[in-house]
Amino acid sequence: MTMRKISISELSRVEGIGSVEIFINGKKVRDVRVKLIEGLRFLELIPRGLLYKEVPGIVSRICAICYASHAIASSMALEKALSIKVDRRDKMLRELLLYGELLESHALHVYFLIAPDIYDELDFIELYKKDKSLVKEGFMLVKLGNMLREIIGGRPIHGLNIIPGGFVKRPSADSIDKVLEITENIVESSLILERMLKCYPEAGPMEGSVAIATGDHYLYGNRLITSTGKESKNYRVILEEQTEEYSHAKSALHSGRPAVVGAISRVLLKEKFLSREARELLNSIEHDQKYITYNVICQGAEIVEALERILSILKELSKLNVETHIEEPYPKKFSGEGFGYIEAPRGVLVHHYLVEDLILSKANIITPTAINQKSMERAVHNHVETLIFNKGSLNENDVISCAEQIIRAFDPCISCSVHVCFIK
Amino acid sequence: MGDNLKNTYLGAPARVLEVENLTSIEKLYTLRFLDNDINNKFNFIPGQFVMFNVPGIGEFPVSICSSPTRTGYLQLCIRRAGRVTKYVHENIVEGSIVYIRGPYGNGFPLEEMKNSPIVLVAGGLGMAPLRSILLYHLDTQHFSDLYLFYGVRNYELMLFKREIRTLLRGYYNVHVYLSFEDIDRGARELIRLYRKSIVRGMVTDALEVLRGSVPFEESYAVMCGPPVMYKFVVKKLLDLKVRPDRIYMTLERRMKCGIGKCGHCIVGTSTSIKYVCLDGPVFTYWDVLSTKGLIE
């Protein structure tokens, strides 16, 4: 029997440029290759030689959708390296910012990229022609997320306000009150979200993948934990590097098994942190957890979670007296090494730096999509094989649309992924 | 000088009555104000300009190329040169509404020139403001004689072809000389018909050819053309013995207001700051001598 090759030259409705190749031999899938082929951005090499303060603003350029996660992870790594203290209020603001970004990123994915799959449209613009309310809801949530990124991060995209030690300037009381009012209105309104997610079909079985997340806090932590029960403060114990000649992103494995990170891993490993509202949403939707599509349901729950958290943090902040001008935090050491682990919207993000005399000398960044790369291949593999098994024959278009849907469910961010560089 | 219109920056709405293609890059627009009162009141001196305001797109200065003797309408010759003029060429058609304010600038000192011979030296688009004087003279016989020297790259790019051909045929005290850098079909035809009036080369060559035949010593000279032209023409005119105080030229600068506020047209040095829109656009040779940077 001859080998067949089915390929998707460019994935649509994902962030960045990627393609897929599926090799089939008879009823068996021989190989699946997810190729993250966006050009290289070298963002670990570029900030070398810069003053430590300037690093978060440059590495945030890795990704526009989750720039704040990058900037915060970077700041946290630098804080560890140089023993810089962070004020409690700044920690609150960071959490608020991360939830804002989570909201923005998930809403973009769920409402604009996934919803067309559910309603069988090619994009949200077509969807808008039929159903304005759904797209408007998406815009409302994205806008709130961006507003938070603007007032705390300094700009909706690539703001420079985030520095090691906190922020250059804190948001004014006025802007906090304004966002609070908007958030209250959104939380009070009833969302279409749940109804929509109930119609989302299951696909992409994930047998064999290991879920990984940060410990300690829902959105960050000092250590990484896995569904196999392992945990470590050193990411290199949990994640093993690997280069594929066909992809620009390095992938990561855990004990030789594909790893998965993102909303699904957070929910599976850290459900206890979630609010009642988020858990209610999870419980109301029947969706098998073994499929990667469950990731989207988890994103839905995290949207609800983010709204609740944003509301409560804003309420707390509006009671505190948050003066906008702050003294610049200073480092206690001039050289050192540090890790920063964050749950970016798409999962575990690692920043690792070496600083010498306040100047960055080496950097290593591992992004969620790079970690997920192997799991994507595995999920497509499993799914296509079941498809052939069930249907007997194989329609190329079916395979393509399924594979696209499965990869989309991971919410890959290819721009992020193409910078992996392990320090040897 | 002053503002005929009430609102300083908005101008008054005017309707485009006619659009005529003069060349591939220049069009002649004939306009009339919607408000009849303004039509009757609107008065200007040749050499003055108006601001041409296209709603939502932008505004630019443009010389009036019709004559004040012909009232009720206004003619503007517009070259496609940039953002707004490109839009005008492509989208402003018969019936379109634009806003016009002005007239601005000083204009030519016609009273002083009365009954003297006048030499008009035009280069390219510089014909536009000079046409206003030409038409004025045709209607009023203001000068004793009018000599028009018009230099243009080729016949294809020549403005007001019909009118100039009529004058070439011979007209009482108006004498037309053309110079072409390239001889295309139209130019060849003109050379065949009016050999004595056509010179191959620059406008300065045409002036040179007519040395002795034109009473330069008594004439007023007025010139308008692209920035590079002035230096050479002034030199030639002085060489032909035109009196320095009788040489006039009209100049161009970037203008955002036309009324001496926006500062873009300021020229000169510490002894001689001038606004092209207020103190000009018509300047004398004396102004050029005392104001550095005026023509270069």
Added chain:
Amino acid sequence: MKLKMAIFELTGCGGCELTFIMLNEKLEDILELYDIAHFKMISSKEDLHKYDVAVVAGSVSTERDLKVLESARKKSRILLALGTCAVHGGPQSLILDEDLEGALAEIYGKKVPKEMKIFAGTPISEYVKVDVEIPGCPPESNDLFQALVDLAHGVVPYKWDYPVCLECKINETECVLVKRGIPCLGPITLGGCNAVCINLGIGCIGCRGPLPEDVNIPSEYEILKSLGISEKTIKRKLRMFSKRVSLNDHEKNLYK
């Protein structure tokens, strides 16, 4: 009649594409004027015929980027470069061709990806004619809006040439450079961002790229040097976002 627009992504962070979403309510206005025929990031639609406007975001960093760019140019009447990566090359353009091999070895070790030819990040204008440029990292969504509405009306969008300082002054912000000795690239960087970073109290890092015409890099270099910053850091700062900034012989091995 509506115009046809296509958005193409080359190598970048996705921020430029995101500015479309950031148009929020104004996206409706744009959809009144344009049909979006191709936009991989948000749509599975494929319309591969001629376009009136092609928006290209990201730098040319791979063979695939170049192919996409060339076909975008061939198929479109107006080509709009969106974002600093497309206009100036972006951060990735710091790694020059001669550095490439070393950089790749440093990232991947021996097993370098072979699937596709990789270039140093390059502004798209080095390969094709660009009609409109909107720099910015990220570009301002209002700039995009203005340009798209302009183009739909048949007007050439404005091409500004003022530095960040102008907006900084208009906002009456404290000049961080002269008052606090914080390095600021505002004087040589194209304005249009409303000087957001200086409003926060940080120096401009030059993310909108250098002024289009006259830009005095040597003088800015001297200013930064007088603040006690090391030569290496200055060079890196100046070249961070734009391949167009020329530092002459200092350019080699900038990344090391």
Added chain:
Amino acid sequence: MHYKKLPKEFLEEFINRLRKWGEVHAPQKKGKNTYFFSRLDDPSKVQIDYTRTVIPPTKKYVLRPVEPLMLFHGDRAEEHTLRTTKLVLFGVHACDINALKILDRVYLSEPRDPYYEIRRKNIVIIGISCMPDDYCFCKSMGTDYAMSGFDLFLHELRDGYLIRVGSPMGHEITWNISDILEEVSEEDIEYLKKFEKQRLSSFKRHVDISAMPDILDLAYNSRVWERYSERCLGCGNCTLVCPTCRCFETYDVWLSVNTSMRVRRYDSCFMVSHGLVAGGHNFRPTRLDRFRHRYYCKSYFDPIHGINCVGCGRCDEFCPAGIKHIEVLNEVIGEIYGR
């Protein structure tokens, strides 16, 4: 002139009473030592001995940095209507008051600028005396003392302020608040004299302007221009903060698909496009041309108002390249003198 005295303890009361004539705007602080005029809600926040603001108040409040001019709906145009509030500018320095006269000459000469005119009419100016710092050279320009152009002018005394009343409006104010004012005493006049003497001797920078316009003109090709223009970044900061620079740019902004707005905003002759005309010809193509142009424009001797620069020192303070206006002038002048 009519004179009054305001005891120091009534300063805040005085400011509060001024609200009757309009919204009070006064110098306030930003960051470490940057001053700017803005609405004064709390009189104790006023920075009465500020050095200089970024944008001069006299420019900022009459010629807005960014200002809509008109609105268009399709081809229908309408003027942007101004809703001006009456303003009291408290604490304007003499140089800025003198600079306003130069702006007035430009914007109130026919045809008048309607936006400027309306704003100008609605402003009450309360000047205040000051001590020169390292940047000031207003004395050389003859603008260190305001003889007109204000409604009230406050001179610091040991225990209060001597008020010069410069207009009928000023008189109306003092007449209305006469309960907190006193008459000027001999002692106050002595103090004023001493203050003025000290002020005049505190200037650190000087330039001789008597033949300056001619000397500069003659030095058109001086190497000094070249040397400094190599350092100049062409950023335009010096023109933006100058109280007598008033170039503006206009442009149209789309508000929606078919409505737009024409806006004007401060411009600077340091921008390359400033001297560009049709056909792509630029009258000031090099930085040297633009650099020199600014000095010529600022040093122009106007037969009525004198030199176009009032010596406020803003351009020096805000130049990132550290170019000092007066140093450049002195070097050019010195060169011609044969130094």
